[in-house]
Amino acid sequence: xxxxxxxxxxxxxxxxxxxxxxxxxxxxxxxxxxxxxxxxxxxxxxxxxxxxxxxxxxxxxxxxxxxxxxxxxxxxxxxxxxxxxxxxxxxxxxxxxxxxxxxxxxxxxxxxxxxxxxxxxxxxxxxxxxxxxxxxxxxxxxxxxxxxxxxxxxxxxxxxxxxxxxxxxxxxxxxxxxxxxxxxxxxxxxxxxxxxxxxxxxxxxxxxxxxxxxxxxxxxxxxxxxxxxxxxxxxxxxxxxxxxxxxxxxxxxxxxxxxxxxxxxxxxxxxxxxxxxxxxxxxxxxxxxxxxxxxxxxxxxxxxxxxxxxxxxxxxxxxxxxxxxxxxxxxxxxxxxxxxxxxxxxxxxxxxxxxxxxxxxxxxxxxxxxxxxxxxxxxxxxxxxxxxxxxxxxxxxxxxxxxxxxxxxxxxxxxxxxxxxxxxxxxxxxxxxxxxxxxxxxxxxxxxxxxxxxxxxxxxxxxxxxxxxxxxxxxxxxxxxxxxxxxxxxxxxxxxxxxxxxxxxxxxxxxxxxxxxxxxxxxxxxxxxxxxxxxxxxxxxxxxxxxxxxxxxxxxxxxxxxxxxxxxxxxxxxxxxxxxxxxxxxxxxxxxxxxxxxxxxxxxxxxxxxxxxxxxxxxxxxxxxxxxxxxxxxxxxxxxxxxxxxxxxxxxxxxxxxxxxxxxxxxxxxxxxxxxxxxxxxxxxxxxxxxxxxxxxxxxxxxxxxxx
Numbered sequence: 188x189x190x191x192x193x194x195x196x197x198x199x200x201x202x203x204x205x206x207x208x209x210x211x212x213x214x215x216x217x218x219x220x221x222x223x224x225x226x227x228x229x230x231x232x233x234x235x236x237x238x239x240x241x242x243x244x245x246x247x248x249x250x251x252x253x254x255x256x257x258x259x260x261x262x263x264x265x266x267x268x269x270x271x272x273x274x275x276x277x278x279x280x281x282x283x284x285x286x287x288x289x290x291x292x293x294x295x296x297x298x299x300x301x302x303x304x305x306x307x308x309x310x311x312x313x314x315x316x317x318x319x320x321x322x323x324x325x326x327x328x329x330x331x332x333x334x335x336x337x338x339x340x341x342x343x344x345x346x347x348x349x350x351x352x353x354x355x356x357x358x359x360x361x362x363x364x365x366x367x368x369x370x371x372x373x374x375x376x377x378x379x380x381x382x383x384x385x386x387x388x389x390x391x392x393x394x395x396x397x398x399x400x401x402x403x404x405x406x407x408x409x410x411x412x413x414x415x416x417x418x419x420x421x422x423x424x425x426x427x428x429x430x431x432x433x434x435x436x437x438x439x440x441x442x443x444x445x446x447x448x449x450x451x452x453x454x455x456x457x458x459x460x461x462x463x464x465x466x467x468x469x470x471x472x473x474x475x476x477x478x479x480x481x482x483x484x485x486x487x488x489x490x491x492x493x494x495x496x497x498x499x500x501x502x503x504x505x506x507x508x509x510x511x512x513x514x515x516x517x518x519x520x521x522x523x524x525x526x527x528x529x530x531x532x533x534x535x536x537x538x539x540x541x542x543x544x545x546x547x548x549x550x551x552x553x554x555x556x557x558x559x560x561x562x563x564x565x566x567x568x569x570x571x572x573x574x575x576x577x578x579x580x581x582x583x584x585x586x587x588x589x590x591x592x593x594x595x596x597x598x599x600x601x602x603x604x605x606x607x608x609x610x611x612x613x614x615x616x617x618x619x620x621x622x623x624x625x626x627x628x629x630x631x632x633x634x635x636x637x638x639x640x641x642x643x644x645x646x647x648x649x650x651x652x653x654x655x656x657x658x659x660x661x662x663x664x665x666x667x668x669x670x671x672x673x674x675x676x677x678x679x680x681x682x683x684x685x686x687x688x689x690x691x692x693x694x695x696x697x698x699x700x701x702x703x704x705x706x707x708x709x710x711x712x713x714x715x716x717x718x719x720x721x722x723x724x725x726x727x728x729x730x731x732x733x734x735x736x737x738x739x740x741x742x743x744x745x746x747x748x749x750x751x752x753x754x755x756x757x758x759x760x761x762x763x764x765x766x767x768x769x770x771x772x773x774x775x776x777x778x779x780x781x782x783x784x785x786x787x788x789x790x791x792x793x794x795x796x797x798x799x800x801x802x803x804x805x806x807x808x809x810x811x812x813x814x815x816x817x818x819x820x821x822x823x824x825x826x827x828x829x830x831x832x833x834x835x836x837x838x839x840x841x842x843x844x845x846x847x848x849x850x851x852x853x854x855x856x857x858x859x860x861x862x863x864x865x866x867x868x869x870x871x872x873x874x875x876x877x878x879x880x881x882x883x884x885x886x887x888x889x890x891x892x893x894x895x
Contacts, residue, residue, distance in 0.1 A: 239344040243335060246348060250331050250355045253686060254324040254365055259316040260689030264367045266776035266807035267693060267823065268302065269319055271295045272367070273811060275306030276314060282306050284458065286467045287803055290795045290816035290843075293829050295803075296471025296480065298454070300408040301369040314814060323371040327364025331355050333378045334586050337385060338593040341554045346597025349671065354589035358681035358697035359523040363582040366690060369410045370582050376406040377417040378586040381557050384421045388553045391431030393439050399425075400443035404450025411485040416568060416583065420560035428553035455481075468829035470803075470822040473860070475829070492573035495826075495859055514570040515581065522626050522698050524581035524588070526678040528566075529618035531588040534595020535559045537611030541598055554594055562587035578696050592674075600667070604656040613652040616670040620645020623677035632699035633680055645673030692775035693804070776808035782880035787813045787846060795838075798884070800848035801825045801863040809848070818844060820866055826859025835866050839887045846884040847874070 263269040267287075274289040275282035281289050285299025295302070304322045312318035331351045339347035354360060363370045380402040387395030399421050406414030422440060429436050458466065458477045472480040473495050488494035509517065515525050535555060542552040565584050569576065596615060602608025620641055627638035648669035651658065655666060681698035787797040787809060799818035800806040806819035820835070821827050830838065838844050847870050874885040 236344060242344070242348050243351075246335070246351050246355065247328055247332060251324065251328050253355070253682075254327050254361070256686050257689070258320050258324065258365055261320065261366065262316055262689065262691050263776070263811055264316070264320060264691055265693055266691070266811060267803050268295065268305075268367050268369075270803070270807035270810045271302050272305040272309055272319055273314055273814060274816065275299075275302055276309040277814075281467075284467050287470065287819050288796065288806070288810060288816040290818060291467040292796070292818045293468040293822055293827065294470045296484065296823055297369055297410060298408045300405060301372040304372060305367060319367050320365060323364050323366060326371040326375045327355075327360065330360075330364070330375045330378050330586060333375070333382050334590050334593075337378075337382045337554065338590055338597065340385070341551050342594055342597035342601075346593040346600075349596060350589045350593025353527055353592050353675065354585050356675055356678045356682045357524065357526070357585040357589065358678055358685055359579055359582045360585040361682040361685045362690060362695060362697035363579055366579075366695060368579065370579060373406055373410045373413060374582050374586060376402045376409060377414060377561070377583065380406070380417050380421055381561060381586075384424055385550070385554055385557055387439070388424060388429045388548075389550055391429050391435065393435075393442055396425050396429075396439040396443045397446040400446030401450045404447040404452075407447070407451035408454055411481050413583070416565045417561050419564050420557045423560055424553050424557045428548055428556065430548045468827070470827055470829075473828060489574035489576075490568070490572050494574050510571055510573055510576070512570050515566055515584075518629055518701050520578050520581060522629065522681060522701055523578045523696060524584050526623055526626060527588050527592050527619055527674060528584075529622045530615040530674060531562065531591040531595075533615040533618050534591050534599070534611065535562070537607065537614070538591070538595040538598055541602060541607055541611070551594070551598065555591070558587045558590045558594065562591065577694055579694075609653060609655050612655065612670070613649045616645055616652055616673065617649040619674040620649070623674070627677050627680075629701040630699045632684065637676065637680060641673050641676050644669050648673055776804045776811070779809055779812050779882065780880040783809070783882060784812050786879045787815065790845070791815050793842070794845045795843040796845070798846040798848060799835075799844050801850065801867065805848060821860065821863040825863040828860035828862050831862060832865045832869060836869070842888070844887050847887055848882070848884055849876075
C-alpha cells in the first residue's frame with residue numbers, strides 16, 4: 188500500500204477560518220529556519236562525527252577568549268604602527284599610502300595592508316588600544332581555523348583539532364596575534380595561500396590556484412618579499428601534484444603568477460607613478476622609492492646585512508643575533524617557536540615515507556610537501572639571514588609546524604598497527620617531550636616540576652607507542668592523551684605567561700625570561716650599541732651634547748618620564764626598561780605629560796604638524812597623545828633623507844610646524860642620511876627653546892632673539 192494514503196490530507200483553503208495564517212510545516216518557519224540553520228552550524232555535515240563541529244567551535248571560542256584576555260595591557264603595542272593607524276583613521280591619503288602622520292610627511296617602512304585593517308577598525312570603534320589590536324586577534328582565530336581546515340580535509344577531525352590547538356598555544360603566535368605588527372596578517376595570508384593551493388590540487392582548479400596567487404599578492408602588500416617564502420610550496424605542489432594534465436598545470440601556474448602581480452602590483456604602480464610632490468616620502472628608502480625599499484632595506488639587505496640606515500653596522504649587528512642552522516633552537520628564539528619543530532620534522536619525514544608508494548596526485552603527500560617546503564624554506568632563510576632579525580618573525584613558522592604535527596600524527600595514528608606508524612608516533616613524541624624539557628630548563632619561571640613531568644610523561648608515552656598496536660582499546664585514549672600533554676604543556680605555560688603580560692615597543696618576545704638576549708615578559712631584544720634615542724653615549728664613545736648645555740638633547744639636562752629618549756637617559760647605558768617595553772626611545776614611545784599635550788593642541792588648526800621630532804618613536808608618543816600630526820624626521824631611526832634641511836626650512840617659513848623636539852636618532856648607522864643632525868643644529872641656532880612640562884622643545888614660531 189502506498190504510505191501516502193495513510194497521511195491525512197491537508198484541510199482545504201476554504202475550510203480555514205478567515206485571517207488564520209496557513210500552518211507552517213516543522214522547520215520551515217522563520218524561527219524554525221533559524222533554529223535549523225543554527226543546529227546545522229553546530230552539527231556540521233551529516234557524515235561528521237557528532238563531536239567534531241562542537242569541538243572546532245569550542246577551540247575557536249577558547250582561542251578568541253584567550254587572545255582577548257588582558258589585551259589592552261599592551262597599550263599602543265608598537266607605537267610606530269599605532270601612529271600610522273591613527274593617521275589613516277583621519278586621513279584617507281594617509282590610509283592609502285601608509286603614512287606615519289596625518290600631514291603625510293613620510294610613510295612607515297612597510298606596505299600598508301595591515302594598517303588598512305587596523306585603521307578601518309579604528310574608524311569604526313574609535314581610537315583605542317582595543318580597536319587597534321582586535322583585528323590581530325581575529326586574524327589569529329582565522330589562522331587557527333585555516334590550519335584546522337587544511338588538516339581536516341586530509342586526515343580528519345581529531346588530527347585537525349590537534350593542529351589547531353598546537354597553533355593556538357604556540358608562544359610567538361599568542362604574542363603576535365595580540366600585537367599590531369604586520370606579521371599577524373602575513374601569517375594568515377600565507378596559511379590561506381597553502382590552503383587554496385591544496386584545494387586547487389584536489390580539484391585541478393584554475394580558480395583555486397589563482398586565489399592562492401591573490402593571497403600571496405596581498406601578503407606582499409603586508410610585508411613585502413617575506414611572502415615569497417611560501418611561493419616554492421605553492422608552485423611545486425601545484426605543478427607536481429594537481430589532478431589535471433600538465434598543460435593545465437602550466438597554465439594554472441601562470442594564472443596564479445598573474446594574480447599575484449595584479450593583487451600586489453596595483454598599489455605599487457600607483458605609488459611609483461604618483462609624483463613625489465603629491466605623496467608622502469617612502470620611509471625606509473634612501474631615494475623615495477618603494478621599489479628600493481622592497482629590494483633593499485626590506486629585501487636583499489635582510490639576507491646579507493646590507494640594509495642602508497640600519498643600526499649597528501653590518502651582519503651581526505644588535506638586531507641580527509647569531510645566525511646559523513641552529514638559530515631556531517637557540518636561547519633567544521627557541522622558546523618562541525621551536526617547541527614542536529623537532530616533532531614536526533619527524534612527522535614530515537615519517538609522513539612522506541608512509542605515502543612513498545602513493546600516486547602523483549595523492550592529496551596527503553601534497554599536504555606534506557606544501558607544509559614541508561614552506562617550513563624548510565622559512566627555517567633556512569630565518570636561520571641564515573645576516574640582516575635585521577627579530578624573534579617575533581618566527582610566527583610565520585607556526586602554521587607549518589602545527590599543520591605537520593596534526594597531519595603526521597593523524598596518519599601515523601591510523602597506521603599505528605604498522606611498524607612505520609608506531610615508530611613515527613613514538614619518535615615524534617620523544618622529540619617533542621625531550622626538546623620541551625630542554626626549553627623549560629632554560630627558565631626558572633615554572634620551577635623544576637614542569638620540565639620533569641613533561642619528560643617523564645613524554646618518555647612513558649613513547650615507550651607505550653612503540654607497542655601501541657598491542658594495547659587494549661581502552662588504553663589508547665590514555666596513551667594519546669599522555670603524548671599530547673607532554674607536547675603541549677610547555678608551550679601552554681609560555682602562552683599563559685605571555686597572556687598575562689603587556690608587550691610594547693618594536694621588539695617583543697613571548698614567555699618568561701630565559702637569559703637570552705631578548706628574553707623577558709613584554710621585553711624586547713638585545714640592547715643596541717650606544718643607546719637609543721635622545722642622547723647618551725653614542726657608539727665609539729662620543730657623548731652627544733646639547734648646545735644649550737647638559738647631555739640631554741632637550742637642553743635641560745633632565746631625565747624625562749620613563750628614562751627613554753624623550754628627555755631621558757639613553758637606553759643601553761645602564762638605564763632600565765619600562766614595564767613591557769622594548770628598547771626605549773628608538774624602539775618604544777612614551778606618553779608626554781599633560782602640559783605637553785595641551786601646548787601642542789593649542790592653535791593646532793593653524794599648523795599642518797603640531798610638532799616635529801627626530802625618529803618615528805619620538806614622534807609617535809606625541810602624535811598618539813594629541814591625535815594630531817607630528818612629523819617624524821628621518822623616519823624610523825632618523826636615517827632617511829626626509830625632509831631635507833631646505834624642505835624643513837621652507838615648512839617652518841610657511842608656518843606649517845609649531846614645535847620641534849630636539850635630539851633623537853641613532854649613531855653608528857650603516858649609511859643613511861645625516862639630515863636629522865643638520866636640522867637639529869639649524870633649529871638650535873635659530874629658534875628659542877621652551878620648557879614644557881619635563882621636556883624642552885623649540886618654538887618654531889619664535890626665532891632666536893624675539894621677545895618672550
